[in-house]
Amino acid sequence: MTPHILTRSLDRSAMIFLLIVAAVGILLPLSNLLLPAGSMFQVPTYLMSLFGKYVCYAILALSIDLIWGYCGILSLGHGAFFALGGYAMGMYLMRQIGSRGVYGNPVLPDFMVFLNYKELPWYWYGFDMFWFAALMVLVAPGVLAFCFGWLAFRSRVTGVYLSIITQAMTYALLLAFFRNDFGFGGNNGLTDFKDILGFNIQSDGTRATLFALSCLALAVGFLMCRAVVTSKLGKVLIAIRDAESRTRFLGYRVESYKLFVFVLSACMAGVAGALYVPQVGIINPGEFAPGNSIEAVIWVAVGGRGTLIGAALGAVVVNYAKTVFTSGALAPYWLFMLGALFILVTLLLPKGIIGTFNDWCEPNRLRNRAKQKRDPIVESAAAEDGVTLPRPAE
Amino acid sequence: MNMMDTKATSALLYLDGVHVSFDGFHAINNLSLTLAPGEMRAIIGPNGAGKTTMMDIITGKTKPDKGEVLFDGIVDLTKLDETKIAELGIGRKFQKPTVFESQTIEDNLLLSLNVDHRVRGTLFWRKSRDEAARIERVLETIRLTDSRHMLAGSLSHGQKQWLEIGMLLAQDPKLLLVDEPVAGMTDVETHQTAELLKEINRDNKTVVVVEHDMTFVRELGVKVTCLHEGTVLAEGTIDDVSANDRVVEVYLGR
Numbered sequence: 001m002t003p004h005i006l007t008r009s010l011d012r013s014a015m016i017f018l019l020i021v022a023a024v025g026i027l028l029p030l031s032n033l034l035l036p037a038g039s040m041f042q043v044p045t046y047l048m049s050l051f052g053k054y055v056c057y058a059i060l061a062l063s064i065d066l067i068w069g070y071c072g073i074l075s076l077g078h079g080a081f082f083a084l085g086g087y088a089m090g091m092y093l094m095r096q097i098g099s100r101g102v103y104g105n106p107v108l109p110d111f112m113v114f115l116n117y118k119e120l121p122w123y124w125y126g127f128d129m130f131w132f133a134a135l136m137v138l139v140a141p142g143v144l145a146f147c148f149g150w151l152a153f154r155s156r157v158t159g160v161y162l163s164i165i166t167q168a169m170t171y172a173l174l175l176a177f178f179r180n181d182f183g184f185g186g187n188n189g190l191t192d193f194k195d196i197l198g199f200n201i202q203s204d205g206t207r208a209t210l211f212a213l214s215c216l217a218l219a220v221g222f223l224m225c226r227a228v229v230t231s232k233l234g235k236v237l238i239a240i241r242d243a244e245s246r247t248r249f250l251g252y253r254v255e256s257y258k259l260f261v262f263v264l265s266a267c268m269a270g271v272a273g274a275l276y277v278p279q280v281g282i283i284n285p286g287e288f289a290p291g292n293s294i295e296a297v298i299w300v301a302v303g304g305r306g307t308l309i310g311a312a313l314g315a316v317v318v319n320y321a322k323t324v325f326t327s328g329a330l331a332p333y334w335l336f337m338l339g340a341l342f343i344l345v346t347l348l349l350p351k352g353i354i355g356t357f358n359d360w361c362e363p364n365r366l367r368n369r370a371k372q373k374r375d376p377i378v379e380s381a382a383a384e385d386g387v388t389l390p391r392p393a394e
Numbered sequence: 395m396n397m398m399d400t401k402a403t404s405a406l407l408y409l410d411g412v413h414v415s416f417d418g419f420h421a422i423n424n425l426s427l428t429l430a431p432g433e434m435r436a437i438i439g440p441n442g443a444g445k446t447t448m449m450d451i452i453t454g455k456t457k458p459d460k461g462e463v464l465f466d467g468i469v470d471l472t473k474l475d476e477t478k479i480a481e482l483g484i485g486r487k488f489q490k491p492t493v494f495e496s497q498t499i500e501d502n503l504l505l506s507l508n509v510d511h512r513v514r515g516t517l518f519w520r521k522s523r524d525e526a527a528r529i530e531r532v533l534e535t536i537r538l539t540d541s542r543h544m545l546a547g548s549l550s551h552g553q554k555q556w557l558e559i560g561m562l563l564a565q566d567p568k569l570l571l572v573d574e575p576v577a578g579m580t581d582v583e584t585h586q587t588a589e590l591l592k593e594i595n596r597d598n599k600t601v602v603v604v605e606h607d608m609t610f611v612r613e614l615g616v617k618v619t620c621l622h623e624g625t626v627l628a629e630g631t632i633d634d635v636s637a638n639d640r641v642v643e644v645y646l647g648r
């Protein structure tokens with residue numbers, strides 16, 4: 001009766017999105033590697049790294065949209081999960097440096113030698129192995145999200161109160177990571193990476209691979225989110241978003257559902273951070289800054305909350321604008337512009353770019369639906385669609 | 395004492411000596427009420443009598459300060475939260491119809507089905523032939539088959555009331571608490587609702603209906619309890635209750 005998970009998750013717009021991500025993820029690295037430098041179609045490495053950053057931001061935006069757009073949990077501290085994933089990857093990269101550091105210590109990273117550490121702190125154990133670091137990329141944000149969510153959701157902290165304590169959470173981590181004796185490099189963070197899995201981190205080949213992997217992660221993350229929001233669980237999430245207490249009276253344990261998406265979303269943010277760090281070459285406590293998390297929420301609002309595609313699009317568009325503006329004469333005013341953008345979008349495009357676009361296409365869609373009436377499979381697939389706004393994003 | 399015990403254990407719903415106050419205001423005062431399995435009961439009373447608050451207590455939304463609330467003779471409802479109470483088989487229709495407005499009518503019913511409500515079960519849940527047929531039947535009963543793909547938010551007030559009753563049907567509870575089901579309905583719809591509730595009751599469901607509309611209460615033809623200032627003022631047939639001096643006083647004295 002119910003359509004298969006793939007037919008359910010992959011509507012037309014999802015296919016288009018995945019095709020674009022795949023095309024970018026394959027063509028950009030190929031053009032960078034295969035075409036001669038200076039050729040019109042060759043994408044220079046610095047540009048590819050910049051786009052790689054955007055792709056990681058897009059994954060972070062997806063993770064925020066999953067909880068905010070579909071479950072009404074407005075986290076203003078998601079940057080913390082992103083940064084934790086980033087630190088886990090950074091710790092692996094630090095240990096790969098080995099004796100090539102300035103002080104030549106085969107075990108201790110430079111900053112530890114500098115700070116007179118005698119031996120490796122226990123929480124750095126295992127990070128010389130990639131599989132362990134990769135696991136921690138998921139586990140560290142996941143465990144934090146679980147503990148935080150367990151306490152907050154069980155006590156039924158919602159709305160603006162929840163947003164405020166997520167801000168407090170990321171701020172507390174910011175302060176902690178700034179401390180030298182916390183063992184993560186203090187305010188300099190982790191940097192001077194040499195290689196990843198034996199490949200030189202600066203080489204074009206590695207950078208192209210990292211870019212392609214980021215696109216792959218975006219595609220997988222997107223598919224996972226689609227599978228979740230088009231399932232019955234997705235309908236429960238929307239029900240919680242719209243009428244939380246009503247959902248309880250139907251027998252759903254709301255806090256478990258919130259905890260599930262919150263942890264899933266935190267793990268996604270962690271992966272985004274882990275892919276981000278090798279591409280930008282540094283992770284420092286600044287990533288925990290409360291402002292970062294708020295910016296990420298603005299990307300989602302601009303692109304369209306509760307549409308997934310909009311979140312990814314918003315992240316790329318806003319960050320592209322940021323790159324353009326902050327490299328020009330308008331640089332000091334970027335934050336004002338971001339604020340103005342947020343206000344304008346809230347007032348003029350409350351559904352964001354994609355949400356508004358979907359509304360425009362509405363009349364056409366209705367006509368198409370009428371035509372499809374005779375095709376029961378298509379129809380039930382459409383009915384299973386989990387997107388919120390008047391009609392599923394297509 | 396022994397007589398009380400058998401009364402408590404043989405009842406489907408048993409409230410005794412319940413008190414609730416909100417910041418010193420006594421909304422429920424020494425309320426006692428017993429419902430036999432399979433019974434339908436109408437609850438009337440002026441505005442602010444505590445009818446909705448009583449449902450809040452039964453469904454775990456409000457914790458009583460004092461008193462016993464037993465379900466099925468043994469389960470102490472004051473110790474449980476909304477989710478657990480719903481899982482026990484107590485369903486509720488709210489005074490202000492509360493449906494999931496941004497989802498379709500069909501999805502509203504699907505969400506209400508009494509299937510596995512845990513996270514994993516819900517994530518991998520697939521509609522069985524049986525469940526599809528059940529949704530179909532409910533849609534027919536509440537006369538919304540043709541608008542099944544419409545958003546619940548676009549329904550009229552009366553239709554939302556019906557959808558919420560439909561959600562109760564999909565939930566298939568043992569005890570149904572129905573708060574003002576015919577507000578905003580035409581006379582014909584009111585009549586149909588009475589028929590529907592009677593039919594549900596014939597299905598061996600225990601039903602509590604709160605309603606101001608006396609024609610509707612009369613049509614139900616069941617035992618009536620009149621609440622006033624959080625306590626039971628009178629109980630009996632509709633004719634007895636409406637002939638009761640104190641009830642007349644409370645209603646006319648307003």
Ligand SMILES: Nc1ncnc2c1ncn2[C@@H]1O[C@H](COP(=O)(O)OP(=O)(O)OP(=O)(O)O)[C@@H](O)[C@H]1O
Nearest residue numbers: 416419421439440441442443444445446447448489
């Ligand atoms: N959460 C609350 N906090 C404070 N006072 C409350 C609360 N809930 C109910 N009350 C008060 O308790 C009294 C009983 O309210 P309740 O809603 O149960 O009345 P009702 O019998 O359902 O009335 P109506 O016919 O208007 O629906 C009212 O005076 C109301 O103001």
Ligand SMILES: [Mg+2]
Nearest residue numbers: 445446447489
């Ligand atoms: Mg009421």
